[in-house]
Amino acid sequence: MSIAAEAPTVSFSHRHLLGIEGLSRGEIVALLDLSEEAAKLSRQIAKKRDDLRGRTLINLFFEASTRTQSSFELAGKRLGADVMNMSIPTSSVQKGETLIDTAVTLNAMRPDILVVRHHAAGAVELLAQKVDCSVINAGDGSHEHPTQALLDALTIRRHKGRIEGLIVAICGDILHSRVARSNILLLNALGARVRVIAPSTLLASGIERLGVEVYSSMWEGLADADIVMMLRLQRERMTSSLVPSQREYFHFFGLDFEKLARAKPDALVMHPGPMNRGVEIDSNVADDARSVIREQVEMGVAVRMAVLQALARHLPN
Amino acid sequence: MQALTPGPRTPARPIALVNARLIDPASGLDALGGVLIADGIVADLGPHIAAGTAGNAEIVDCGGRVLAPGFVDMMVFAGEPGHEHRETLATASRAAAAGGVTTIVCMPDTEPVIDDVALVDFIRRRARDTALVNVHPMAAMTKGLMGEEMAEIGLLRDAGAIAFGNGKTSLASAKVMRNVLAYAKDFGALIVHHLEDPTLAKDGVMNEGEVATRLGLRGIPSAAETIILERDIRLVELTGGRYHAGQISCRASLDIVRAAKQRGLPVTCGVSINHLTLNENDIGPYRTFFKMKPPLRSEDDRRAMVEGVASGDIDVIVSAHDPRGAEGKRRPFAEAADGAAGLETLLGAALRLYHNGDVPLPRLLQALTANPARLLGLESGRLARGAPADLVLIDLDAPWVVEPERLCSKSKNTPFDAARLQGRALLTLVAGRLVYIYAAEPGR
Numbered sequence: 001m002s003i004a005a006e007a008p009t010v011s012f013s014h015r016h017l018l019g020i021e022g023l024s025r026g027e028i029v030a031l032l033d034l035s036e037e038a039a040k041l042s043r044q045i046a047k048k049r050d051d052l053r054g055r056t057l058i059n060l061f062f063e064a065s066t067r068t069q070s071s072f073e074l075a076g077k078r079l080g081a082d083v084m085n086m087s088i089p090t091s092s093v094q095k096g097e098t099l100i101d102t103a104v105t106l107n108a109m110r111p112d113i114l115v116v117r118h119h120a121a122g123a124v125e126l127l128a129q130k131v132d133c134s135v136i137n138a139g140d141g142s143h144e145h146p147t148q149a150l151l152d153a154l155t156i157r158r159h160k161g162r163i164e165g166l167i168v169a170i171c172g173d174i175l176h177s178r179v180a181r182s183n184i185l186l187l188n189a190l191g192a193r194v195r196v197i198a199p200s201t202l203l204a205s206g207i208e209r210l211g212v213e214v215y216s217s218m219w220e221g222l223a224d225a226d227i228v229m230m231l232r233l234q235r236e237r238m239t240s241s242l243v244p245s246q247r248e249y250f251h252f253f254g255l256d257f258e259k260l261a262r263a264k265p266d267a268l269v270m271h272p273g274p275m276n277r278g279v280e281i282d283s284n285v286a287d288d289a290r291s292v293i294r295e296q297v298e299m300g301v302a303v304r305m306a307v308l309q310a311l312a313r314h315l316p317n
Numbered sequence: 318m319q320a321l322t323p324g325p326r327t328p329a330r331p332i333a334l335v336n337a338r339l340i341d342p343a344s345g346l347d348a349l350g351g352v353l354i355a356d357g358i359v360a361d362l363g364p365h366i367a368a369g370t371a372g373n374a375e376i377v378d379c380g381g382r383v384l385a386p387g388f389v390d391m392m393v394f395a396g397e398p399g400h401e402h403r404e405t406l407a408t409a410s411r412a413a414a415a416g417g418v419t420t421i422v423c424m425p426d427t428e429p430v431i432d433d434v435a436l437v438d439f440i441r442r443r444a445r446d447t448a449l450v451n452v453h454p455m456a457a458m459t460k461g462l463m464g465e466e467m468a469e470i471g472l473l474r475d476a477g478a479i480a481f482g483n484g485k486t487s488l489a490s491a492k493v494m495r496n497v498l499a500y501a502k503d504f505g506a507l508i509v510h511h512l513e514d515p516t517l518a519k520d521g522v523m524n525e526g527e528v529a530t531r532l533g534l535r536g537i538p539s540a541a542e543t544i545i546l547e548r549d550i551r552l553v554e555l556t557g558g559r560y561h562a563g564q565i566s567c568r569a570s571l572d573i574v575r576a577a578k579q580r581g582l583p584v585t586c587g588v589s590i591n592h593l594t595l596n597e598n599d600i601g602p603y604r605t606f607f608k609m610k611p612p613l614r615s616e617d618d619r620r621a622m623v624e625g626v627a628s629g630d631i632d633v634i635v636s637a638h639d640p641r642g643a644e645g646k647r648r649p650f651a652e653a654a655d656g657a658a659g660l661e662t663l664l665g666a667a668l669r670l671y672h673n674g675d676v677p678l679p680r681l682l683q684a685l686t687a688n689p690a691r692l693l694g695l696e697s698g699r700l701a702r703g704a705p706a707d708l709v710l711i712d713l714d715a716p717w718v719v720e721p722e723r724l725c726s727k728s729k730n731t732p733f734d735a736a737r738l739q740g741r742a743l744l745t746l747v748a749g750r751l752v753y754i755y756a757a758e759p760g761r
Contacts, residue, residue, distance in 0.1 A: 021531075100647055120649030121533035122603030141651065143533030181533060205536055206527030 012310040016128050016135040019144035020185040028153070028189055031306050035154050038309070039302035042078065051309050052081035055112040059085045060102070061138070062118040067273055067297065068138050068147075072115045075304035079312075081113070099123055103130040112315050113308065116140075121178075134311045142176050148272055149182035151303040153190065155296050156227055159268055164191035169221050169263070170212075171197040172231030172253060172280050175204045175242075179272045180231060184210050197221035199253065201242040218253055222262040229270045230255050233280045246279050256282040260290075268292050331355040332749065333371035337379035337710065339363075341386065341700035342683030343691075352384060354706040357748035362700060377744075379710055385682050387419025387450075387707035387745060389689040389698050391480075391509070391587060392563060392635035393660065395421065395452070396727070397443060398436075399428025404640040404727045406440070410448035411725040412660040414753035417709035417742035418636070420451040420690075420697055421660075425462065426484030432457035432468045437476040449752040450745075451707070453479035453693070458497050458508060464488045467497055474504050479693050482509040482563065485610050485655070487545045489515050494549060498558030507692060509561045510549055512570070513611060517541035522651045524597045524612045532603065534650060537612050539567040546570050550577045553584055561692060562586035564637060566611040568621035575630045585692060586630075588622045589637035590666045591657055595619070595732060605646045605653035606732045609637070626684055627676045632692065634684040636663040640728030657732045661724050665738030668713065672739055678713075706749035713740045 012027050020028070041047055057076040059069050069085060076083040088102065099118065106114065113134045116124045121141030128135040139145040157163055168187050174180045174196050187194050188211045196207060197215040208214050215221030222228060233249060243249045250256075255269065269281075269291040277283040286293060335351035339362060351366030352359055353374060368376050390413065396404030406423070413421050423440060425431035431440065437454050444452035456478035460466045470481060481501060487510065488494040494510075501508050518541040523529050525536025546562055550573065553560045565571060565586050577584040591609060596619045600607045607613055625631035639656025646653050659666075667685065670676040690698025697707045719736045721729035745753035 099649065118649065120651045122651075123649035125602060126647075126649055141533050141649075142535075178533060181531075204530040205525045205538075206530050209527040210531065 013314070015311070015314055017146055017307055017311065018125050018128060018135065018137045020146045020149050020182045020189070021144065023189070025189050028150070028186060031150055031303070031310060032154050032157060034306035034309060035150065035299065035302045038305035039154075039299060042298070042302055042305070047078050048080065049078065050080040051312050052076065052079040052112075055081045055312065055315065056110070057081040057083045057113045057115065057308070058106060058111045059083065060106065060114055060116045061085070061087045062089070062099070062123075063139070064089055065117055065139070067300070068117065071297070071300040072138060072304050074301050075308055078301070079305055079308055081308070099127060100130055103127045107131040107133070113311060134315060136307060136311070139178055141178065142181070143178050144182045145178040146182050147300070147303050147307060148179050149186040150307070151296055151299040152183055152229065152270060152272070153186055154299045154303055155270065155292050156268065158299070159292065160226065163187065165193070166226040167193045167195065167224055168227040168229060169195045169197055169225040170229045170231065171218065171221070171255065173202045173233050173237060174198045174207060174231070175202045176234070177231050183229065184212055195221050195225070197253070199243060202237070218259045219262055222259055225263040225267055227268050227270060228255060228260065228263055230281050232272065232274065233276060250279055254278070254280055254282060255285050257285060260285060266290070270296060273297070331360065331372070331374040332377060333366055333374035334377045334379055334384055334708070334710070335367050335371065336381060337384035338381060339384050339700055340679055340682055342679050343687035343699035344701065345679070346700065347679060349381070352700065352706075352708065354746070354749040357706055357750070359700065359702055359704050359706050361702060382743065383678075383711040383713055384700075385709055385711060386686040386698050386700055387709045387747065388417050388663065388685040389420040389693065389695065390418045390636050390638070390660065390663065391422045391633055391689045391693070392589070393421040393423050393638045394426070394640065394656070395423040396640065397427065398439065402727070403642055405447070406443050406452055407447040408725060408727045409638065409660065410444075410450045410452065412638070413450045414745045414747070415725050415742065416636070416661040417664045417711065417745050418450060418660055419707035419709065419745060419747045420453065420695065422453050422455050422479055422693065424484060425455050425457040425482060430457050430462050431455070431478075432460050432462070434469065434472050434476040437473055437478050441477050450747050451697070453477070455480045455482050455509065457481070458483050458501070459488065459493065462486060464490060464493060467493070467500060470497070470501050470506055471504050474506050480507040480509050480561070483511060485511050487511050487513050487515060491548055491552065495552045495556060498552055498560065499556040502556060502558040505559070507559045507561055509563045510545070511563055511610075512542040512545045512565065513537070514541040514544045517544065522608065522612070523600060524614045526597070526615065528597045528600065532600070532650070539569050539614065539618070542567060542611055543569045543573060546573050550582060550584060553577070553582050557583065559583045560585070564589050564592065564611060564635065565631070566592045566614050566622070567618040571621050571625045571630060578630065585632040587633035587635050588626065588631050589635050590659055590663050591637060591732060592619060592622050593626065593634065594666045594669055599732065603650040605648065605650055606657060606730050606734065608650060608653050608655055609639070609657055610655045623670055623675045626670065627680060629680065632684065632688045634667060636660050638726075640726050641730045642728050646730050656730070658724065658726045658728055658730050660726065662719055662731060662733045662738065664711065664742055665717065665719075665740055666733060668738070668740035671713070706746055708746045709742050710744040711740065712743050715739070715741050717741055
């Protein structure tokens with residue numbers, strides 16, 4: 001019996017996965033269902049499928065990332081693809097030029113799937129216009145990080161059995177966060193009540209128009225929350241006068257047991273990683289029974305397998 | 318019309334443009350008649366200039382179409398010197414002529430910066446030798462556009478600098494701005510300022526708000542513009558210097574300018590054709606041809622700009638012509654160059670406001686002709702006896718589709734790519750010399 005035949009049929013007609021925006025509720029649910037299967041497979045001893053046998057997947061990372069890159073690498077390998085990692089760290093102003101050039105060069109190597117992370121919003125979409133293969137957005141600037149939102153949703157659904165009606169509080173650096181944007185879009189599409197909690201300096205202008213309730217107090221915003229999703233605070237936010245100090249930030253916006261007590265007793269604590277313990281999250285909270293941070297990592301591989309499978313159906317033979 | 322052939326020399330015979338709808342915003346004239354051109358100037362005009370009465374003049378029958386003063390564009394980046402791969406005075410002037418623009422003011426943010434008498438002289442000579450239209454350099458108001466030391470405003474003005482600006486940056490120092498305004502006043506020089514607080518606009522790449530948030534792009538708040546504008550107006554109050562806000566982009570700025578005018582201050586302002594006809598939503602999926610400074614704002618702001626032109630509170634419409642090549646535009650949005658080519662689409666895009674019923678035609682033309690000419694102290698920009706024969710014959714209704722590859726400009730970064738425009742220049746004359754004649758392609 002063919003192994004590929006076991007996978008549920010997914011109605012997913014896109015050539016690329018560039019963002020959550022543009023995905024229908026049905027497509028999101030289908031990807032989550034497919035991810036469940038992949039999660040089961042990943043817990044078996046024999047983890048390998050052959051959906052992507054003969055296919056080439058290139059991880060193209062213009063911004064350093066350990067976990068997302070290795071997660072995609074593992075997902076590709078479990079599906080039988082040949083995986084190549086390319087890290088192109090850039091800090092010069094000339095980066096845009098090399099983006100198109102790199103795309104054209106890589107395209108000539110005839111990959112089937114490109115997984116791309118870039119520091120500029122829209123860069124992955126721009127690159128997708130210049131290549132013939134499927135492109136997955138692994139994070140573009142402050143824009144989107146769709147597989148993160150999918151893995152968060154999968155983790156939530158596995159614990160709560162649903163997304164609809166849950167109160168999800170996303171806390172921290174909303175302004176710079178692609179994770180927040182993708183999560184807001186996805187959670188709203190699946191009917192959750194989304195709150196964002198941040199000091200006004202870290203809120204994006206017009207964020208309420210994305211369908212979220214806005215709070216600047218953790219004590220108020222966490223009240224009765226089912227899910228507490230923390231975001232990483234980069235250290236340079238302190239030097240650019242967005243927040244005064246680490247200790248002040250932790251005092252008002254760091255997740256400790258006192259603030260967490262405002263949420264529902266069975267609330268889940270999430271973090272996309274890597275964590276700054278003692279900055280946005282108390283170390284003991286991160287390791288608490290309510291924390292599902294490690295499971296998020298596991299679901300990350302499953303979701304990326306599902307996305308690769310869904311896109312692979314539309315790859316030319 | 319066929320009798321005329323484009324050529325560099327001033328025609329020996331007088332020319333009579335007859336059977337035209339003459340519109341002169343400066344005098345309020347809007348009537349059928351003709352214009353007699355001799356020795357590069359308007360020798361006579363009125364209903365009595367007709368085919369039978371024009372003596373030995375070469376007759377051009379305008380078929381009742383609009384004959385207006387050629388446009389005076391106060392904001393053109395012409396590329397010379399230093400950016401000839403983007404545009405030259407020659408190519409910019411061809412684009413201007415094709416758009417009915419007979420006078421361009423070229424910006425000082427070149428390489429090197431136009432902050433020296435020799436550079437002003439260079440531009441004037443290059444323009445004389447290569448350009449089809451009148452070219453006036455705007456000089457830098459601070460050395461190297463650095464915003465610290467005042468440029469030689471008096472000497473530059475004597476050399477032919479028509480106004481003074483600071484490129485695409487605002488002076489951060491209120492003190493330097495005060496001194497520039499006060500010193501320029503002694504020479505009657507016009508200061509044209511870019512409005513963008515450098516600290517508020519830092520890292521910003523588009524209008525701040527929901528659209529930027531959705532795209533994950535850093536925003537530039539309107540306050541970046543209004544803070545500089547308010548400050549500058551206080552300094553105008555203090556010094557009495559003549560001040561022109563080069564481009565405003567938001568409703569709040571319009572209110573500020575209006576209030577300053579009501580207080581009798583020597584304050585005027587301009588708006589780009591882009592901010593009159595486009596808004597932030599046009600950026601769509603990171604379209605870099607819509608990235609500009611100031612950024613495209615909200616639809617409400619755009620409406621305010623249109624209202625400002627209609628009410629006359631906004632004095633001038635500019636193309637803000639800023640040609641950019643692929644190397645600047647084919648990049649991720651945040652890293653892409655600002656600016657849009659605009660000379661050839663200026664008229665067609667502006668006529669959208671007329672066809673929509675938003676701005677009456679004379680008012681629209683006033684913002685393109687008489688007003689900028691008056692601010693710059695030019696004789697052109699009007700249809701009057703003795704004025705330079707800088708003229709444009711306009712077909713108000715001719716439909717056309719913007720095809721970038723057919724534009725005269727060296728760079729094709731038009732935000733009106735594939736746009737359907739209604740109305741275009743048919744003939745453009747500079748000092749009585751035909752510099753552009755529209756030739757419809759067979760089958761088009």
